[in-house]
Amino acid sequence: VVYLRQESDARPLPPGWRSYVSPEGLRYYVNSCSKETTWRHPSSSRKFLFVLALCSSLCLSGFFLCPPQAHGSPNLLMSDRLSLPICSIQMKLSSSLPLSLPQINCVTFPLPGEGPEQQLLKPNEWSYCDYFWTDKKDPQGTASVAGFEVLLQKQLKGKQMQKEMAEFIHERIKIEEEYAKNLSKLSLSPLAAQEEGTLGEAWTQLKKSLHDEAEVHLKFSNKLHSEVEKPLLTFRGDNFKKDLKKYDHHIADLRKQLASRYAGVEKARKALADRQKDLEVKTQQLEIKLSNKTEEDIKKARRKSTQAGDDLMRCVDLYNQTQSKWFEEMVTTSMELEKLEVDRIEWIQQHLRQYTTLRHETDMFNQSTVEPVDQLLQNVDPAKDRELWVKENKTGEVRPVDMDI
Numbered sequence: 001v002v003y004l005r006q007e008s009d010a011r012p013l014p015p016g017w018r019s020y021v022s023p024e025g026l027r028y029y030v031n032s033c034s035k036e037t038t039w040r041h042p043s044s045s046r047k048f049l050f051v052l053a054l055c056s057s058l059c060l061s062g063f064f065l066c067p068p069q070a071h072g073s074p075n076l077l078m079s080d081r082l083s084l085p086i087c088s089i090q091m092k093l094s095s096s097l098p099l100s101l102p103q104i105n106c107v108t109f110p111l112p113g114e115g116p117e118q119q120l121l122k123p124n125e126w127s128y129c130d131y132f133w134t135d136k137k138d139p140q141g142t143a144s145v146a147g148f149e150v151l152l153q154k155q156l157k158g159k160q161m162q163k164e165m166a167e168f169i170h171e172r173i174k175i176e177e178e179y180a181k182n183l184s185k186l187s188l189s190p191l192a193a194q195e196e197g198t199l200g201e202a203w204t205q206l207k208k209s210l211h212d213e214a215e216v217h218l219k220f221s222n223k224l225h226s227e228v229e230k231p232l233l234t235f236r237g238d239n240f241k242k243d244l245k246k247y248d249h250h251i252a253d254l255r256k257q258l259a260s261r262y263a264g265v266e267k268a269r270k271a272l273a274d275r276q277k278d279l280e281v282k283t284q285q286l287e288i289k290l291s292n293k294t295e296e297d298i299k300k301a302r303r304k305s306t307q308a309g310d311d312l313m314r315c316v317d318l319y320n321q322t323q324s325k326w327f328e329e330m331v332t333t334s335m336e337l338e339k340l341e342v343d344r345i346e347w348i349q350q351h352l353r354q355y356t357t358l359r360h361e362t363d364m365f366n367q368s369t370v371e372p373v374d375q376l377l378q379n380v381d382p383a384k385d386r387e388l389w390v391k392e393n394k395t396g397e398v399r400p401v402d403m404d405i
């Protein structure tokens with residue numbers, strides 16, 4: 001049981017709770033079902049839940065061993081002299097108290113099946129902000145990776161993929177450039193330069209088309225560079241990794257704060273347990289030997305115990321504040337990362353589309369470079385070529401005649 005300061009409270013009690021007044025005039029509350037006993041009005045939501053959670057965790061661990069008859073009558077619940085809830089087993093155990101809630105690396109989670117049911121923050125969206133609350137054990141099971149770290153790694157991987165795509169496009173460009181160079185070089189070849197007639201014209205055009213095609217490929221490679229490679233390369237420059245580091249440090253700092261607040265709670269919890277034990281020992285002494293000094297001691301011990309309870313509450317409050325700050329930052333930051341990832345994918349998609357568009361264009365243009373060749377090939381006419389050739393190279397059309405004697 002955590003010590004809670006008594007407060008007068010006129011709010012109605014939740015079902016199952018009854019209030020009693022101790023011989024000293026202090027009001028306390030007993031839950032008739034779960035047998036929780038508290039000084040605090042049970043509708044003091046968060047604090048009440050905290051007590052409840054503490055008790056549930058005791059129950060879960062089989063430690064909730066208050067004698068059942070103690071809860072039936074308020075008189076039995078309180079020591080005659082001291083108006084203390086008698087739940088000494090819990091007090092003894094409190095030095096080795098299990099955590100009030102399951103925790104992973106100082107983040108507290110609800111008990112399975114306990115507490116209000118949690119709704120996803122963004123249902124049906126598979127949003128980052130809903131799925132990375134728990135730290136993950138790495139495969140060796142030694143270190144653990146924060147959920148946020150997993151999101152950051154995804155960002156870094158995305159950045160790396162983007163860089164590798166740019167590298168790939170660069171290779172593609174080099175092939176295109178080399179191809180263009182080879183075509184252009186070949187188009188200058190003197191081979192069969194002396195072919196004549198319509199066939200010669202077609203041949204000349206064919207060689208020229210290689211030059212045009214080379215131009216097409218050069219243009220393609222230039223556009224690939226400026227419209228695909230460069231955007232892929234420059235999308236999110238050096239600042240990006242710095243930004244990620246900032247997010248990383250920010251969240252990691254909050255986690256560190258959370259850890260230290262958690263340690264604070266543990267310390268306060270231990271201090272409270274010690275104080276309660278002390279009080280219990282003194283109570284027992286009083287039962288054996290009544291003395292004014294002991295009475296004074298007990299009052300002092302009770303004050304200290306109450307103070308330790310207050311300290312614990314304060315530490316829990318600080319912990320809670322840090323955890324909710326961390327929670328808020330996690331939600332906003334993970335949603336920012338989610339947006340960044342959507343942007344990255346859309347950006348890359350857009351530029352890969354540009355690649356295919358340019359590639360189609362290249363086909364169409366290089367088609368057009370061979371069209372004149374096709375036309376001239378259609379015009380190739382062996383008869384016409386023969387006519388031309390004959391006209392130019394004829395050596396005489398006068399045929400020989402028979403010899404006359």
Ligand SMILES: *[C@@H]1O[C@H](CO)[C@@H](O)[C@H](O)[C@H]1NC(C)=O
Nearest residue numbers: 046047050316317320321324
């Ligand atoms: C936990 O923290 C919240 C603030 O974030 C506070 O309102 C609440 O009372 C705290 N609970 C306990 C048990 O201290």
Ligand SMILES: *[C@@H]1O[C@H](CO)[C@@H](O)[C@H](O)[C@H]1NC(C)=O
Nearest residue numbers: 175176177178179180181182
């Ligand atoms: C260009 O020609 C060279 C030989 O001159 C050859 O090794 C290379 O594979 C060719 N490149 C392309 C892209 O056709």
Ligand SMILES: *[C@@H]1O[C@H](CO)[C@@H](O)[C@H](O)[C@H]1NC(C)=O
Nearest residue numbers: 289290291292293294295296
């Ligand atoms: C307690 O102290 C009062 C005086 O302060 C004295 O009259 C009384 O006898 C004492 N009782 C015991 C049990 O010592």
Ligand SMILES: *[C@@H]1O[C@H](CO)[C@@H](O)[C@H](O)[C@H]1NC(C)=O
Nearest residue numbers: 213217362363366367368370
């Ligand atoms: C167009 O260029 C590609 C190489 O990028 C080549 O394989 C193809 O044969 C060319 N098409 C025409 C019609 O010249």
Ligand SMILES: *[C@@H]1O[C@H](CO)[C@@H](O)[C@H](O)[C@H]1NC(C)=O
Nearest residue numbers: 196388389390391392393394
């Ligand atoms: C045919 O005539 C052309 C034009 O006069 C000439 O250039 C060429 O050398 C001639 N061909 C032969 C085989 O003499």
